[in-house]
Amino acid sequence: GAVVSQHPSRVICKSGTSVKIECRSLDFQATTMFWYRQFPKQSLMLMATSNEGSKATYEQGVEKDKFLINHASLTLSTLTVTSAHPEDSSFYICSARDRMAVQETQYFGPGTRLLVL
């Protein structure tokens, strides 16, 4: 089945530093990837849609200059949290859409736990 990986799985950083999270589709090509954020006991909230070779589309209320997204290839999207603050601490999850799949399905990565001190 389709596999999506994320790296790192956990990261702890100091306030003011930047953190990069990678999302890779391992056995399929993804022209579109999505970045979600999940706070404790809450559901997934879409942050942005990442399109290969073009600019990301951000949801209302998500700062594009703070959450930088790069979708440089059909198998890799990165999310950089710039100048991270404690309120950015959350569980970040990416998903990827298999562009060749007949049925519409998004496959999710295992998530990245970010803790900003």
Place this chain on the structure above:
Amino acid sequence: EDQVTQSPEALRLQEGESSSLNCSYTVSGLRGLFWYRQDPGKGPEFLFTLYSAGEEKEKERLKATLTKKESFLHITAPKPEDSATYLCAVRNSNSGYALNFGKGTSLLVTP
């Protein structure tokens, strides 16, 4: 605006005690209703996609059904390993491929 409401928030079942989880939705132009399973600290695992009212899909002890207003995830004779949070999400005709998630139902199956 899309609304996805899941109930109950939490459900505790004894092993073998069948039940159903509900997902009520309001969406402009449904382009798919999705069920995922999420274990603590993990990403969601895909279960089913339903596209039209009357559609049903099954996988092991799980069966998903869809009407014009809601979807049910039926769990038959659950086992402790079925304990997880079950998430429902919808895609509408205006959102591209992005999904709008409900808050989930946390299921605990005790031996």
